[in-house]
Amino acid sequence: MIVLVPAWSPTSSLLLLLLLSPSLRGSPDCSFTHSPISSTFTSNIRKLSNYLLQDYPVTMASNLQDEDFCSALWRLVLAQRWMEQLKTVAGLDLQNLLEKVNTEIYFVTSCSFQPLPSCLRFVQTNISHLLQDTSEQLLALEPWITRRNFSRCLELQCQPDPPTLLPPRSPGALEGTEPPASQSYLLLLLLLLLPTALMVLAAIWCLCWLRTRRRLPHPRELVPPTPSPQDVLLVEC
Template sequence: MIVLAPAWTPTTSLLLLLLLLFSPGLRGTSDCSFTYNPISSTFKITIRKLADYLLQDYPVTVASNLQDDEECGALWRLTLAQRWMVRLKTVAGAQMRELLEAVNTEIVFVDSCPFQPLPSCLRLVQTNISHLLQDISMQLDTLKPRITGPDFSKCLELQCQPDASTILPLKITKALESGKPAPLPNSLFLLLLLVPAALALLAINWCLRSQRLSRRTIPRPGEPAPRDPQEARPLRPPHS
């Protein structure tokens, strides 16, 4: 019995390639949502145990210009902190490594979200480990009551705060889009307050100066009137 192999045409190959690319089980996913709450109720105790053994002034870095995003901010800070936990485990002793792993277990859920590479605009500043652990605890506290609700897919790219030179144009653009007046920066608001005050002071100064001049020209009772400067000049004899 002879079995004939199926004939592979270019069209068949293209259809197979498209099927592989768009198959849900084979293509990558950009979802970042949680059907169960991955944050334990004892994370503060776990973090406190690590803090008791660590040098409080051990230097680490944190992002100083992450955008203050209500929905994504906590997730962004936790993914940066989780990188530090992984890094510290590679240089810690056995006992310290266990404590670091316990804290890392509390925040490792961020690895299930396919974050984009860190943006080049991100600025890292040095701080100590105690501040980092406090921030981890605060972000977990913020995220715990609402982590199972929303889809965090729009949080996969960390955003930096705009530079000072672009803050005002950005606020004006958003205000135009929303139909609301754009907020003024503090320096411009202060200038608008100072200009009327300065004009008022100039007007008062001018009034006072005018009053002083008028007092000089009006004679007091019993005083002779001031003579015209032209009349006070001596007469010169005519030229012969």
């Protein structure tokens, strides 16, 4: 990647040193024999932060995998891309400040990172948060940059998505989703029990009918007896 900087500036000299010095460039397996992190990164980041609008909108990855020192390196990769993009829309003075910060983190381009994965999700934040995070990642990497081999960090990894929990279903919903085998079994059981249930109902009806018949008087008992002539005379008297 070619970085355009003002000719003969101190920043240009430092950038050229990082690009051409074999001791400072990352090897193909992404390791460093000499630290590419300078002692001036905090000062350069602070100067840029003081010059920029604190609420200038940028984006940061929200779901990078937390892989020890790989995560710090990945965040610097994304921050370096922002420095390159901001330089294209900044004035000359601001370009110089951006280039100084870009020089501090440009060493990440010496490792052959894979293209950004499609699973990365970005959230909007402001430039002050991005610069603060950049300073924190450099500080975290500084004591380990020459002791670690970062070859396993060449592909940015996303955090796995949390499992989707199904909402609880009501008993009615559970009954409505019974598999066909269970429904056939219940239908067969109902058909087997139906004749027995009908017989029981018929027996109960017969018993009730017999009990009712026993309580009712015979029709002949309901006709009053014909009075004799003597009874009629007694009544008339």
